[in-house]
Amino acid sequence: MALLTHVLACLFGIGSWVAINGMWVELPLVVPEIPEGWYLPSYLTVIIQLANIGPLFITLMHRFKPGALDEQPVIYTIVVMGVVATFLLAFLWKHTLVVGGAVHSVALLSLSFLLSVVDCTSSVTFLPFMMRLPPQYLTSYFVGEGLSGLIPALVALIQGVGMVQCKNATANANVSMENSTWGSGGELVAHYEQANFSAQVFFLFLSVMMIVCLGAFLMLNHLPAVAKERKCERYLDDATHREKAGVGLSLQNSVPEQKPMLDSSESPVKEPRSSFGKGTFSRAQLVLIFVVLAWVNALTNAVLPSVQSYSCLPYGNQAYHLATTMAAAANPVACFIAMFVPNRSLVLMAVLTVTGTGFGAYIMAMAALSPCPLLVHHDMGAALVVITWVVFVLTLSYVKVIIGVILRDEGHSALIWCGAVVQLGSMLGAMSMFPLVSIHELFKSGDPCNTKCPK
Template sequence: MSLLTHVLACLFGMGSWVAINGMWVELPLVVPEIPEGWYLPSYLTVIIQMANIGPLFITLMHHFRRGVLDERPVIYCIVGLGIIATFLLAFFWRHTVALGGSLHSVPLLVLSFLLSVVDCTSSVTFLPFMMRLRPQYLTTYFVGEGLSGLVPALVALIQGVGVVHCRNATLAGPSNKTAVNATMIDSGALEAVYQPAKFSAQVFFMFLSAMMVVCMVAFILLNHHPAVARERKSDLYFSGDLAPGKREQRLSLRAQTPEQKPMISPLENAKSSFGKGTYNNLEVLFIFIVLAWVNALTNAVLPSVQSYSCLPYGNKAYHLAAAMAAVANPVACFIAMFIPIRSLIFMGFLTMVGTGFGAYIMAMAALSPCPLLVHSAYGTVVIVLTWILFVLTLSYVKVIIGVILRDEGHSALVWCGAIVQLGSMVGAISMFPLVSVYGLFKSGDACNTKCPM
C-alpha cells in the first residue's frame, strides 16, 4: 500500500463535510451579527434537508441510467462550488437584504444551501469514487471524513468560539438597571459573558475555503498521480488482466473466507440480487436499517440536543463533550482499519450498545436543566464519557458497513450514501418540531444552576 495514497484519501475525505461542520461550530460568532439570531440553526436544518435534492438526483441517475453517470466530473463540480461558496461566505455572510419589510441574511442562507448541496452530494459521489482504489483506502477515507468535523472544531477552539466566563451581574450591568436586573443582582446571580474571538469569522471561512482547495488537490492527485494509478491497477476490482468471469470468481472466493462471511442466519443459499449476492435479502435489509438508524442518531437526533444534555453540568462539560466526541469519530475509523469485524451479529450488538448511550444522553436532555448528578463532578464525567462512547461505537458501525458495501460493488456504495442522507434527513425532520417548534427541551444555564440537591 502507498502512504501517499492513504494521505490523499484522508485529505479527500476531509472535504466531504468540512463546510457544513464549520458552519455549525462558528454559529456563536455568526448569530449575534445577523437578523435571524438563534433561529439560524433551525433555518440551517431545513436548508440541509432541502439540499438532499443533490443526492436524490445522483441516486436516481445511477438506478435508471446505470453506467451513464461518471462521478468524477460531478466531484470536480461540487468541490469547485464548495471552494467558491466558502470564499464568498467570508465576505458576504453579514450582508442583509430587505424582504417583506424586514432584513434577512439572504447571501448567508443561499451560500449555506449551496454548501449543503456540496456536502450532501459528497455522500453519493465520494464513496463510489473510492471503489477505484483498493479496499484498505476506504477506511482511510472514513478517517478523513471524521476529521472533517474534528479539524473545524479544533480551529474554532483555538479561535475561542463559545468560551464563556461567569461573572457577578453587579459588575456588568448598566447604571439604569431594570427591576428585574436589580433583583438578579441582589440575589448574587451570575451572568454568562462570551470571550471575544482571537480571529474573525471571515478568517475562519477563508480557512474552510482553503480546506476545500486541499480536497480538490487531493482529488486531482488521486486521479492522475502515477503512484495512485499503480494502486488502481493492482486492485482486483479494476484489473484488466482477468476475464470478467474469473474476476467475479476470485472476488467471490475472497469474500467467502471464514473471517469475511458475516452471516446472521444459516441460509447460505438464499442469495439476493443486491451487489455480488453475498447477503440474502433479510441481511441487506438489516444492513440498511442499521445504517439509516445510526446516521439518524449521530448526524441529527443527538446533535440537536447536545447543548441540553451537557450545559447543565457547566460550560466546561459542554465543550469537553463536543471536542472529545469529535475526536472519537476518527479514532473509531482507526480501530476499524486494524480490527475490521464484519459480523452482522456484532454490528447489531454495537448498534444496541450505542443506542443505549444515546438513550442516556436523550434522557439527560429531557431532564434539563436538572439532569441526574447535576451538582456532582461524577455527572460531568458520566455525560462526557457517554458522548465519547456513543460516537465511538456508532462511528465504528458506520465504517464497517461502508467496508461491507464496498465489497458489494459500485452501486452498493451509491445506495450507502443515499441511505446515510435518508437516515440523517428523517432524524432531522423528527427532531426539528420537538426542539424548535414545541420547545420540549429546556436549556441549562452554564453559570446559574438552580436544582434541588
C-alpha cells in the same frame, strides 16, 4: 507510495462535510451579527434537508440510467463549488437584504444552501469513487470524514468560540465559577468572550480545506503511483471475471453425463440470495444492514446533535466543550481503530448498534431532564455525560465503517445506495427533532453560570 495514497484518501474525505460542520461550530460568533439570531440553526436544518435534492438526483440517475453519470465530473463540480462558496461566505455573510418586508441574511442562507448541496452530494459521489482504489483505502477515507468534524471544532476552540465568562449581574465584575456564591455575589450572567480571530478568517480556513480536498482528488486521479494501484485493482477484478467466465465455459462444454454430478455438488451450497450487489447477503440481511445504517446516521447526524447543548450545558461550559470536542475526536479514532481491526461481522454490527443506542438513550434522557439532569451538582455527572458522548460516537462510528466495508465489497451500486441511505437517515432524524426542539420547545436549556436545581 501506499502511505501517500492513504494520506490523499484521508484529505479527500475531509472535504466531505467540513463546510457544514464548520458552519455549525461558528454559530456563536455568527448569530449575534445577523437578523435571524438563534433562529439560524432552525433555518440551517431546513436548508440542509432541501439540499438532499443533490443526492436524490444522483441516486435516481444511477437507478434508471446506470453508467450514464460518472462521479469524477460531479466531484470536480461540487468541490470547486465548495471552494467558491466558502470564499464568498467569508466576505458576504454579514450582508442583508429586505425580503417580504423583513431583513434577512440572503447571502448567508444562499451560500449555506450551496454548501449543503456540496456536502450532501458528497455522500453519493465520494464513496463510489473510492471503488477505484483498493479496499484498504476506504477506511482512510472514513478517517478523513471523521476529521471533517474534528478539525473545525479544534480551530473553533483555538478561536475561542463559545467561551463563557461569568459576570456578576449587579456589580458587573468578573466572578469565577469557583468563587461565586448565591446570596453574597448575586446572580451570575454568562458573557461570551471576544474571539481570537474573526469569522471571516474562519470561513477562509474552510475555503483552504476545500482546496486541499480538491488537490487530493486531483492527485488521486493523476498521480502515477496511485494510477498503478488502480490498474492493479482493475487487473485483479478482470482476472476474477475471466476466471468466472472460464468456469462458465467449462460447464457449458461439459458432456451431459457430468452435469448431474456438478448440479448435485452445487445444490447444497446454493442458498436464496438477493440480486443486490454480488449477492453475498440475503434480502433480510440487506434490510438489516440498511436499517442499521439509516438508524445510526439519524442518531449521530441529527437526533443527538440537536440536543447536545441541552444534555451538557447544565453541567457547566467546560463539560459542554469537552463533550463536543472529544466526541468529534472519537469519530476519526473509531475509523483509525478499524484500519488495524477490520471487521465485517453482522453480529458485531448489531451488538455495537444496541450499545451505542443505549448510550444515546442516556444522553436523550439528560437532555429531557435539563436544566436539572442527574448528578447536576457533582463532578461525576459532568464526567459521566462526557464519557457517554465519547462512547456513543465511538461505537456508532465503528458501525458506519463496518457497513461501509461490507457494502464496498458488494460493488459500486452498493456504495451509491449507502450514501443515499446515510442522507435518508439524517433527513428523517432532522425532521423528527425539528418540531420537538424548535416548534414545541420540549427541551429547556441549562445555564452554564447558574444552577437553580435542588440538591
